[in-house]
Amino acid sequence: MRGCAQQDLEYNDIMIEFDFETLRQIGLTQQLASQLAFLPPAAPGSCLMRITEVQRDLLQVHDGVAEHTARALPALVNLLQEQGTGLAVGDWVVVAPHAHGEWWIAQQLPPFTHLARRANDGRRQPLASNIDTALLVMGLDHDYNLRRMERYLALVQASGVMGVVVLTKADIGDAVEARMAEVHQRLPRNIPAYAVDALAPDTVADLAPWLAPGQTLVLLGSSGAGKSTLTNTLSGSASQLTGDVRRGDGRGRHTTTARSLHLCPSGVCIIDTPGLRTWRPDADEESLAATFEDIEALAAHCHFRDCQHEDEPGCAVRGVVQDDRLLNYHKLLREVRRSQQTPLERKAMQAKWKVIGKAGKARSNEKRRF
C-alpha cells in the first residue's frame, strides 16, 4: 500500500517520496523539506507525512491526500525521549510502509518551532510542532483571566511562536469594551488582540491576517473557551482534515480529547488542542523576561540592579506596572526556575531548605530558652 507516491526526490541516496505542491497545502515549507538531506537513510518506499493526531502510541499521519494510522519506531521514541522531547501534532515525519498496510514513523524532521508544557514532575509534554501563530483563546465570560493570558503568552513566546489574543463570546460576554481596553493596557503593545463571536462567519475576515496559506495555527485555551467552535468557523466543517476526537461526559457536554489538525479554505492549517487550564510554560528566565519586556525595560532604571520591585527605594517598576502583572511575573519566574532544575537539583534544594528550616527552628527554640 502506498499513500503518497507522487514523485521521488533524491537526497543523499535517500529516496523519500513526496510531492511538494501537495504537502505545501498542509504546511510544508522549502526550509523544512531541505532538512531531509540531513536525515539518516530511509527504508524503501518511505514517505514524508505530517502528524495530525496523537493518541498515546497510535498516531494519525497525513500525506496531503489521505490520512493513515501509524506507530513510532521504538528507536525513534527512545531517541526523542533522551532529548527530553517527543512526537507532537504538526511534526513532519518520514514514514515507512510495512506489511499488512501498517505504517511506521522512522524519523522526525527537526521542528522549526515546538510547543511544550512542563508537567508537575518537571517532565516536558509536547503540545504541537511547526507552528507559526498561536491563537490564545479566552472567553469574555467567567473564563476571562489576564494572568492566565500572560501564562499562555509566556508559553508560546518561549518557543518563538507569535501569540494572538482572541477573546470569544463578544456577543454574550460582560464588559467587552472595558475588558479589551484592559487587555491593550496590560499586555505588550505588539500583541494583537481581537474580541469575536466564534460562531459568526465574519470572524474569518477579522482573523484573516493570520490565515495565510501554508501557515499553521494552534489554538490554546481552557476547556469551553471556544477553540472547537472557532476551528469550525475558520475551517468550515466540510473541509476538516481530521474529524474532531470528542467524547461526551455523560451530561451532554462534549470536549476535545486529542489534538487534531484541520485544513481551512484559506489554506491555513489549524491545530485544535484539548483545554489547557493549569500548566507551566516550558520557558527559561530570558524568554519569560521577553514576554514581560515592559517590566524589564523599566527595571533598567531601578536604583538597585537586583531590585525585586517590592519595597526597595528608587524602584522604577512599582507603581508603573500594574501590581497584578508584576505579581504574576514573579510567580511565573519562580515556576520557571523550579522547572529548570533537574530532579537531582530539586532534591538537593529541598534538602537544603530542610536544613535551613531545622536550623531556624533550633534557633527560635534557643531564643525561647533565654
Ligand SMILES: Nc1nc2c(ncn2[C@@H]2O[C@H](COP(=O)(O)OP(=O)(O)OP(=O)(O)O)[C@@H](O)[C@H]2O)c(=O)[nH]1
Ligand atoms: N455565544 C457564543 N457562544 C460561544 C462562543 N464561542 C464558543 N461558544 C460556545 O461555548 C461552548 C464551548 O465551546 P467549545 O468550542 O466546545 O469550547 P472548547 O474550547 O473547544 O472546549 P474543549 O473542547 O473542552 O477544550 C459551546 O457551546 C459553544 O457554542 C461565542 O463566541 N459566542
Ligand SMILES: [Zn+2]
Ligand atoms: Zn525595581
